[in-house]
Amino acid sequence: MRNLLYILFFVVGTVQAQTKMTSAEANALKEKVKALALTTNSIVSDFTQYKHMDFLSEDIVTKGNMAFKSPDLLKWAYEEPFKYQVIFKNETLYIDDEGKKSNVDLGSNKMFKELNALIVKSVKGDMFDDQAFDISYFKVDHHDEVYFAPKDTRFSKFIKTFQITFNEQGDVVQVKMVEPSGDYTKIVFSNKVLNAPLDDKMFAH
Amino acid sequence: MTRCLLISLGLLFLVSCGSYPKRNGFQREALQPSIENLYFSNETKDYVYKANIEVYGKTFGGLFIVKKLGDNKHRVAFTTEMGNKLFDFSFENEEFSVNYILEELDRKMFINILRDDFWVLLKSPMEVEDVYGQNNFHIFETMLDRHSHFYFFENEQLKKVVRAKGGKGKVDFLFEDTEGPTARQIQIIHHNIKLKINLKSIK
Numbered sequence: 458m459r460n461l462l463y464i465l466f467f468v469v470g471t472v473q474a475q476t477k478m479t480s481a482e483a484n485a486l487k488e489k490v491k492a493l494a495l496t497t498n499s500i501v502s503d504f505t506q507y508k509h510m511d512f513l514s515e516d517i518v519t520k521g522n523m524a525f526k527s528p529d530l531l532k533w534a535y536e537e538p539f540k541y542q543v544i545f546k547n548e549t550l551y552i553d554d555e556g557k558k559s560n561v562d563l564g565s566n567k568m569f570k571e572l573n574a575l576i577v578k579s580v581k582g583d584m585f586d587d588q589a590f591d592i593s594y595f596k597v598d599h600h601d602e603v604y605f606a607p608k609d610t611r612f613s614k615f616i617k618t619f620q621i622t623f624n625e626q627g628d629v630v631q632v633k634m635v636e637p638s639g640d641y642t643k644i645v646f647s648n649k650v651l652n653a654p655l656d657d658k659m660f661a662h
Numbered sequence: 663m664t665r666c667l668l669i670s671l672g673l674l675f676l677v678s679c680g681s682y683p684k685r686n687g688f689q690r691e692a693l694q695p696s697i698e699n700l701y702f703s704n705e706t707k708d709y710v711y712k713a714n715i716e717v718y719g720k721t722f723g724g725l726f727i728v729k730k731l732g733d734n735k736h737r738v739a740f741t742t743e744m745g746n747k748l749f750d751f752s753f754e755n756e757e758f759s760v761n762y763i764l765e766e767l768d769r770k771m772f773i774n775i776l777r778d779d780f781w782v783l784l785k786s787p788m789e790v791e792d793v794y795g796q797n798n799f800h801i802f803e804t805m806l807d808r809h810s811h812f813y814f815f816e817n818e819q820l821k822k823v824v825r826a827k828g829g830k831g832k833v834d835f836l837f838e839d840t841e842g843p844t845a846r847q848i849q850i851i852h853h854n855i856k857l858k859i860n861l862k863s864i865k
Binding site: 506510512513514519539541552557559614615636638642 | 706708710712714721723725731739743745746747750761764765862864865
């Protein structure tokens with residue numbers, strides 16, 4: 458009986474931790490995020506990535522830093538436990554894999570191009586496109602969480618939902634990409650700085 | 663030096679498989695029933711390798727992930743560095759199944775190559791057909807999927823496996839930077855197709 462109470466408490470607790478937003482709250486969040494995204498010309502941040510696979514005992518943790526410069530320059534660099542860097546620039550991915558350089562031309566592949574645009578958008582959280590996603594809004598503890606479920610089956614085959622967590626300022630603090638199997642990749646940002654002047658050299662390859 | 667010897671031995675002995683060890687001073691030894699490959703044998707460990715695959719002049723990287731889930735039961739997955747899953751396979755006894763594969767990679771030939779290669783990394787124990795030895799070196803001939811596989815041990819440590827077909831070496835599996843049940847670096851080198859897989863342990 459006591460165990461049942463614990464379970465009930467836990468279940469109720471979980472439900473209380475995540476509540477659906479009213480449409481007024483959802484609209485307010487959307488406006489806040491869009492306004493911040495519009496005034497964000499650059500982002501630099503550290504990140505920790507957790508790859509969760511149900512069959513593993515622990516998540517695979519990788520760490521690095523990222524830099525974004527408006528409108529669409531993005532550098533994503535892993536520092537630990539290996540060095541690997543991708544620069545998204547002019548429809549091309551420039552990869553530096555522990556010194557081995559290569560590039561991938563996205564121009565010819567519509568899906569990769571769209572996926573690339575999506576990655577850039579998710580960094581700012583501005584993905585409020587009702588045509589492309591089924592969008593749900595939640596309040597979780599002191600954060601806001603928005604689930605973007607791709608409508609296009611070409612995307613939903615890889616990613617069931619993008620779950621983006623925003624702080625009170627409407628800035629992205631975490632991106633979680635959940636696969637149809639339930640496995641996910643979670644990226645937690647830290648030491649984030651907006652609108653610092655960034656030299657284009659930072660995105661040289 | 664010993665590694666060079668092992669590698670050159672691997673290349674040479676395949677000219678005429680069984681006879682080479684004897685011609686090079688390797689003596690046929692008393693048969694032991696089986697050998698073990700311990701490199702993916704610990705159920706409590708998540709095996710994670712940074713992978714680099716060179717295939718027909720193209721190179722791509724990712725994470726190679728292995729988990730032992732029970733006796734003769736493994737899960738093997740490959741993701742990009744950014745976490746996107748490319749494939750996820752299950753191996754159980756003689757059964758192989760695909761849990762997930764990216765549509766672009768879903769080609770029977772490609773899957774079969776990976777399946778056969780991963781079997782070699784995972785399968786243990788292996789029944790022994792023949793044994794040759796000299797000092798601290800031992801070569802064990804085994805059969806896997808109807809093909810001869812030669813397991814090279816140096817001081818009881820598995821250093822190399824060669825898959826042979828028609829008396830020729832088709833694929834080399836090199837275990838480097840090894841210590842007990844750990845191989846920090848693994849190379850899979852195909853000789854009949856342009857495919858090379860390089861794995862470096864990160865966990």
